[in-house]
Amino acid sequence: MEVDEAILADPMRLVAAGGAMLAGTAGAGASLRLGLLETDPDVLRGAATAIGGRPRALVIVGAGGSSAAGDLVAACAGRGSSVPVVSVGGPGLPGWVGPLDLVVAVSASGASPETLAAVGEAGRRGAHVVGIAGGGPLVAAVADARGVMLGVGGAGSEATAPARLLLWRLAAPLLLLSGQLGLVEVSRGALAAAADELDAVALACGPAAELGDNVAKDVALLCAEGVPMIWGTPGIPAAAARRFARQLAENAAVPALHGALPEVARTHARILADHAANDGGAIFRDRVDEGSAARRPSLTLLREADGDALSGSLADTSAAVARSAGVPTVELDAGDGNALLRFARLVGPLDFASIYCAVAAGVDPARTAAELDPSLGARSAAADHHGSV
Secondary structure (H helix, E strand, C coil): CCCCHHHHHCHHHHHHHHHHHHHHHHCHHHHHHHHHHHCCHHHHHHHHHHHCCCCCCEEEEECHHHHHHHHHHHHHHCCCCCCCEEEECCCCCCCCCCCCCEEEEECCCCCCHHHHHHHHHHHHHCCEEEEEECCCCHHHHHHHCCCEEEECCCCCCCCCCCHHHCHHHHHHHHHHHHHHCCCCCCCHHHHHHHHHHHHHHHHHHCCCCCCCCCHHHHHHHHHHHCEEEEEECCCHHHHHHHHHHHHHHHHHCCCCEEEECCHHHHHHHHHHHHHHHHHCCCCCCCCHHHHHHHCCEEEEEEECCCCCHHHHHHHHHHHHHHHHCCCCEEEEECCCCCHHHHHHHHHHHHHHHHHHHHHHCCCCCCCCHHHHCHHHHCCCCCCCCCCCC
């Protein structure tokens, strides 16, 4: 892969090449505020009343880019939640889902076939159903399942935006509903604070911030030049790692290895150890004639201060081994504050990094798999053609 590092130092070229995808990434805070405005408190209370209090379990269904909102809520609920919160991609539901459970279907287009299938199954099992979309066949499917819709926009707004740009707009009603039901600790004020945090990230990681002082550009360069490994400690960092791997695939066509500590250190540490054993003493050798076989891994390590001791220890060890082997390594810390703020501090820069990685590699971040090969994007005919699912 030919990497154009110079474009990362040229804001004008970067903005031109990043186009609407870069603009949409920079507007994450505004997207979250819009999701807040679109979520009617009365409709939210009505949905909570219809559900009848805390469900036995919350199952969030979303396909492709629309699944990120469910991953966020599951991470916010955490392993200690008294009510299981599960994010699934459909088309089926876990076998235990029944009348005591809540199924929330999230779809940017409202037309994802696997999400529609899951809603139909939830209705047949008698589960409570809520839909989050801007329209599409999902509206009728939720009505057939005797459920409630929480709309986000409509045909005149962001209906044609890729789902991978709509994380925060789709997450707003889902988070507020989860808060209304007492499943996560969240409020409109907390969401507004997260939007402010995303605005701060946009300034720190925007095109004008220079390489070396811009963590998004630094991570992008590592991912474009090597084979990215993205590891996160449990909870928020692990969810952010998954999100970044998906964004690299969809925006930059870059495959990445991602996982949660401590397990990923057990299964993927061989890559670091082998690199240290075979290459650690020769990090300055000339690789001009080695071609693509010489591409080495890079490590992006995501963590937070209050994580468990075992994962933290393995993160420290992995970073030390990687650096001693000459493996480029970047660590991002989520800092303190509530789960939403921590997620924003990790995902915000990494979303920028996925766009910068694409641009540096000469890839159009707006293109979709379906545009490259229609058979790869097969889904219902009602879905739009911009990759929103």
